[in-house]
Amino acid sequence: MVPRLEAPDLSYAQEPGHVRSVAETLGQRGILKVSLGFADPQSRYLERLLRSLHQHHGHQLPISHSATRGWFWDVVPSSTSFQTANCQARSETMEDFPWHTDCSYEDPPPRYFALQVLRPDRCGGGTLSVMNVERLSELLSPEARAALARPEFLVRTPPEFVKRPGQEDIVASILLADGEGRLTRMRFREDLLTPLSERAAAALGELRQALQQQGAEARGSHSMARLDLTPEVLPEGSIIMIDNRRWLHARNHVRDPKRHLRRVRWDAVPLTGLAIKE
């Protein structure tokens, strides 16, 4: 179940109790739904909330998604107008998008992202699913977990997001420990990854298998690690906030050309606590 808060009006974005609940729930569960009780096509709630989280709870302000769009990024299917000059980001297509974390190629990647639903997919597609990293890692062998926690993976930056020449890739681990040494955090987008050792390649294969298995099981029965955020769970006027390190996310094929989400990412803090020492 996804924890849920209500924001009956815009003032809640600056109401101390509400903001504290957002910060605490995100810290504890890494996922939260907020139901807005008012129309907010300009995302004023999210903008003010993020300033409140920054002022009172130590969250870093959002990073800019691109030089031209600032904090917010409109996720709409589009084949003609791209938000970064002449480059189509993958989120701008209607294709499905397999399991990943956002900005896996950035160091540090943003801790949180939020999606505000301006119009859900009314044609039965475009469903966002999330997968809990801690539960997923429990499905892996100890050898695979250890190999994924070693910095033996080359992570390529997609060309449309290269900000400075010469920063096309980083070397990093996929799985990371939290402050208590549990492997609960991940950076992952498979099409950008190259394993740099045999053990890294084998572990990546095992992770791929676990993800496929979770995908298949979720269709028929209860998945240990996965939640499907259908339009019933995330209707128009709702916002989902996700810890980008503790949950992977995926999207199936968008069917409604007018589907419209607005995304923001914030709190880029270093991934800490590498547990593996040679």
Ligand SMILES: [Fe+2]
């Ligand atoms: Fe994403």
